Amino acid sequence: MRILFMGDVVGRSGRDALTARLPELRATLGAELVVVNGENASHGFGLAPDMARAFFTAGADVITLGNHAWDRKELIPYLETEPRVIRPANFPPGTPGHGAFVAVLADGRRALVVNVMGRLFMDPLDDPFRAVQAELAKHRMGTGGTIQAAVIDVHAEASSEKYAFGHSFDGMVSLVVGTHTHTPSADHQILPGGTAYMTDAGMCGDYDSVIGMQKGGAALRFWRKMPGEKLAPAEGEATLCGVFVETDDATGLARRVEPVRLGGRLSQAMPAA
Amino acid sequence: MRILFMGDVVGRSGRDALTARLPELRATLGAELVVVNGENASHGFGLAPDMARAFFTAGADVITLGNHAWDRKELIPYLETEPRVIRPANFPPGTPGHGAFVAVLADGRRALVVNVMGRLFMDPLDDPFRAVQAELAKHRMGTGGTIQAAVIDVHAEASSEKYAFGHSFDGMVSLVVGTHTHTPSADHQILPGGTAYMTDAGMCGDYDSVIGMQKGGAALRFWRKMPGEKLAPAEGEATLCGVFVETDDATGLARRVEPVRLGGRLSQAMPAA
Amino acid sequence: MRILFMGDVVGRSGRDALTARLPELRATLGAELVVVNGENASHGFGLAPDMARAFFTAGADVITLGNHAWDRKELIPYLETEPRVIRPANFPPGTPGHGAFVAVLADGRRALVVNVMGRLFMDPLDDPFRAVQAELAKHRMGTGGTIQAAVIDVHAEASSEKYAFGHSFDGMVSLVVGTHTHTPSADHQILPGGTAYMTDAGMCGDYDSVIGMQKGGAALRFWRKMPGEKLAPAEGEATLCGVFVETDDATGLARRVEPVRLGGRLSQAMPAA
Amino acid sequence: MRILFMGDVVGRSGRDALTARLPELRATLGAELVVVNGENASHGFGLAPDMARAFFTAGADVITLGNHAWDRKELIPYLETEPRVIRPANFPPGTPGHGAFVAVLADGRRALVVNVMGRLFMDPLDDPFRAVQAELAKHRMGTGGTIQAAVIDVHAEASSEKYAFGHSFDGMVSLVVGTHTHTPSADHQILPGGTAYMTDAGMCGDYDSVIGMQKGGAALRFWRKMPGEKLAPAEGEATLCGVFVETDDATGLARRVEPVRLGGRLSQAMPAA
Ligand SMILES: [Fe+2]
């Protein structure tokens, strides 16, 4: 299966770049499953239903979230009707929405996507490792299994926790990819057990910024410890950052993993088709 | 000036790779200033004086540290006699050692190196922004100035704090490079004011690990919240991770910035010579 | 039921005071259930089995722990054989020991004791609120119930989390008492639903100290951000700090709650017998 | 000097109780210096200028703040004109307002009040220990000195940091008192060097609450990790919590220290006049 995962979309700059370029990117890469992290789409804070719809129209199959899941309240009822938008699976029982979704491809193959949030330097949610374990227990991956691929979006701050995720589920899923730092890592690799791994997919946003937000005000916050101007997303051209994985449907494991960086200020990276 | 910065060296695997390959790497790149972050050289925790000497012999000009600065106590007296090893500048007044060093090249050009520690999700040291500002106030960069280049090693957890550093000193220094996450970022760029920036240089260590430490025990720590086996560095072949910058001596600002990833599991990256 | 709860016993000073004075204290108050938090008994870090035995001999019925539960490794096998020593219930499944114990009084009445750890500013364990809820679901409190009293030791840093505990279980348990800050609070009260509450029981240790540890070295840690001398418990006379509660066996709810402060530097407090 | 310090005033309940009862309390105790922490007066978040004026009218001489200093923006210009309202001294240089104030009593005696914020589990401001040290360096305490008393309000989360403060300045100031946890401690004592100490003064607010805020919504935040109703201050009768100290003007050191708890749900405490 050819899987494309795009990191946190930030603000209008990120949304515009994603909706403009995803159709062609999907076609060029022959991507069969496209997952997009949308937690910062709405002015940096949350995701509005119409933005989710625009992402689906542009070619996303599944949208994941993170600590900003609830910033736009309209998303809460929308989650109940739109299972393709998932929030971290390790919120407590009773939380609206779902933490996993099984996408069915046109040809009938199936791919599990799980969103989970780390706890190091973040809000103490339920155990994200056991949450993933519980989702995986519902499936068998590979030929004749209930799924042919599995993607885990680990929305987390600490690189140590993300690597611990990668190794804990190495050989059990297709891809463990981090989000949340808004910084693409250059450590994409296939782990020894066959799982593709990348510490952070990076963001889809303007990199002349402080992780997507206008640099003046965001930097001042570190100098002056006072409330300043409201933070707003930077408005320069976005770099679309993500990762492309090709898996073996027989096992669900990865054959190759390559970064995607398209447009904007960062060095460009495009997998061979 | 041609500047090579290498990220946190972790354990024997990292040390061996660095001392074996730095001489050739320095020659190939024509690097005139080599800075190495050594805070994890000693079994993952701290730096011993003989390791520092080996790094100098292999071609390092300056060694920086971080939150593990004091893990090997022998380093404390050594810092007083070896100014080329610097610890974060924002430790409180009275702390042994120094937070900055001016390296003098063979041809007389001078380069300031400052080490500083972030505070977000880390120990609350003194303000790292004002610490860098104070070091820079002692110098004028460029032709006829007291320095021709300036490198800031921002040892920090949060990508937001690192970007805030980059933008705060954009146009004032040659390079702002992060360390500490042990994960190379793919966001190297020249900021609008002319400063080269990279969120994290990555580590010099084995990437089949949890940020350099053996993956079994390190991952278990996230599953079981109990003291387990001692953490020990992974022993597979290290990837040497860093960043190469070429500056204009007239201004001290960057002309190009490129990542370095050499050996081990990660995708290889080598600047053109 | 007459219940005495004593806060974190710190080091030799705390142990000596507790074992010397608990027999008389128990007798004076007519306490029928005595719970002691022992997580810092061993030089400030953990609890050794022989110390637990000494506490039982002196009159403790149940010993609770906290974040220092595993500092003395000998305790781990001991927990399997001694159910009267409990560790926080919200450690992950598979953790040695148990998080709750039902003490049976001489006359057959039964009291549930649960130990749980907060997560705000602490290690992200499992949800402590649901952990308590799960323990309570196993019992019915009051006349004819499976228990006649229930004590919850909330080992936590933040006063907000402790108050949230108190109110969440108000009317369902006899006492919610905090530990961990080593500072007795003066806010003991019976909440509107009938549960006795006190944010922190305080420690059994020397208060001429930094929360039980020798003040010189402990204070220096805040001034100098370097490894200094090893921390060691202060050795002055301990104040035994705790709380006394009298409940109605018919409901398990509290009739009165009063602080205990005995010996050492703090103002003395002793409930009327 | 007879000094009364009142902890964080929370919302209307706290304000009403303070303004109603402070005149009599001041008179009863013969207090010559009254300091009030006002950081939560305005609906739990910040202090409005008219509330400050009401506190002065009711008998406050100095008002201190904390992490909520800037929640009401109108306070920022007010701080420039009203030096009796102070914010933590360890904000960075350039921050509006001042971190210390010298109150002059009717008979000419002078008392220094310093407000400072801890850093453990809080925003990493400048070093609070050196900030206090710098303020004290401007004065000599005692007969013939520039001040006859000195009060330090340590607005901090961790009891360890507060005790470290107490011991660091023991013998140099009249009183080190903590604020911010909104929980009165029962560990008031005169430290060996003569400084009165109390880990937390407690709040002036309704104790049938989660540290002053309505208990339903505040507790739910720990159960559900979602945005719920807005937090609002609890509206029951406040307990006024604080500490009373009597000093020797010749040395500035403490002769006695006693808690104050007046009204509301908590056990009442009133120093002998
Ligand atoms: Fe996020």
Ligand SMILES: [Fe+2]
């Ligand atoms: Fe994000």
Ligand SMILES: [Fe+2]
């Ligand atoms: Fe490191």
Ligand SMILES: [Fe+2]
């Ligand atoms: Fe580090």
Ligand SMILES: [Fe+2]
């Ligand atoms: Fe403790």
Ligand SMILES: [Fe+2]
């Ligand atoms: Fe503890």
Ligand SMILES: [Fe+2]
């Ligand atoms: Fe506060």
Ligand SMILES: [Fe+2]
């Ligand atoms: Fe407060």
